[in-house]
Amino acid sequence: MSKYKLFLLRHGEGAWNKENRFCSWVDQKLSEDGVKEAQDCGRLLKEQGYKFDLVFTSILSRSIQTAWLVLEAMGQEWVPVVKSWRLNERHYGSLIGLNRAEMAQQHGEEKVKLWRRSYDITPPLIDESHPYFLEIYNDRRYTTCDVPIKDLPRAESLKEVLDRLLPYWNSTVVPEIRNGRTVLISAHGNSCRALLKYLEGISDEDIASVTLPTGIPVLLELDENLKPVKPRQLLGDQAKIQAAIKKVEDQGKAKPST
Numbered sequence: 001m002s003k004y005k006l007f008l009l010r011h012g013e014g015a016w017n018k019e020n021r022f023c024s025w026v027d028q029k030l031s032e033d034g035v036k037e038a039q040d041c042g043r044l045l046k047e048q049g050y051k052f053d054l055v056f057t058s059i060l061s062r063s064i065q066t067a068w069l070v071l072e073a074m075g076q077e078w079v080p081v082v083k084s085w086r087l088n089e090r091h092y093g094s095l096i097g098l099n100r101a102e103m104a105q106q107h108g109e110e111k112v113k114l115w116r117r118s119y120d121i122t123p124p125l126i127d128e129s130h131p132y133f134l135e136i137y138n139d140r141r142y143t144t145c146d147v148p149i150k151d152l153p154r155a156e157s158l159k160e161v162l163d164r165l166l167p168y169w170n171s172t173v174v175p176e177i178r179n180g181r182t183v184l185i186s187a188h189g190n191s192c193r194a195l196l197k198y199l200e201g202i203s204d205e206d207i208a209s210v211t212l213p214t215g216i217p218v219l220l221e222l223d224e225n226l227k228p229v230k231p232r233q234l235l236g237d238q239a240k241i242q243a244a245i246k247k248v249e250d251q252g253k254a255k256p257s258t
């Protein structure tokens with residue numbers, strides 16, 4: 001029997017989602033379309049009568065901005081928002097800033113698919129020579145983490161995302177859910193995929209075909225042991241959701257960048 005409802009949300013479209021660049025730990029804001037997606041998401045959740053008690057976000061602006069816009073559209077701005085780097089997007093290492101279609105032209109679509117969707121392949125590490133290295137590691141927000149900056153990731157597989165996310169899930173999110181709070185996690189494509197893999201027990205192989213579009217809430221109904229009692233529901237117009245999933249999948253195809 002369903003005891004708890006948990007909502008996962010990949011933020012609305014960010015500026016670099018639009019440009020088809022790996023964004024990861026670079027702090028991009030939402031695009032105009034992304035703002036609209038987040039507002040539409042909030043309106044939909046309000047129409048369906050959902051109420052949140054607590055929202056968790058990463059420390060990247062696009063997930064925080066999305067949470068604010070959703071709460072505003074729901075008229076629930078007062079709901080507390082708690083932030084942690086442990087919900088950040090997967091660290092894409094030296095791929096950060098690069099265009100996926102150009103990478104597919106240079107390295108082949110299969111390689112890009114492995115980098116994006118395999119469970120345990122870590123992309124090449126970022127180093128000091130990378131154009132976004134200083135922007136990331138000199139950012140004051142990373143001095144607030146529960147690990148020193150030098151120990152923060154330099155690239156992550158999906159498995160490594162789950163390894164850094166799970167302690168936070170267990171210590172901080174789970175007690176709130178067990179206390180009966182309805183939680184929204186406003187995060188990223190891959191931090192949400194990692195959590196979905198864990199909660200739904202998805203195999204290392206099958207997680208490769210799970211894709212989350214931007215701005216679409218995912219509802220999980222969980223039993224008392226926080227195990228899903230039914231398949232995840234992506235809320236909204238199902239034809240539009242399928243088209244949005246295909247668009248994310250196609251980002252890794254080798255077509256000339258526009």
Ligand SMILES: O=C(O)[C@@H](COP(=O)(O)O)OP(=O)(O)O
Binds near residue numbers: 011017
């Ligand atoms: O880092 C990024 O560019 C995307 C995910 O990229 P893919 O894994 O889909 O390539 O993360 P998000 O937009 O959810 O923050």
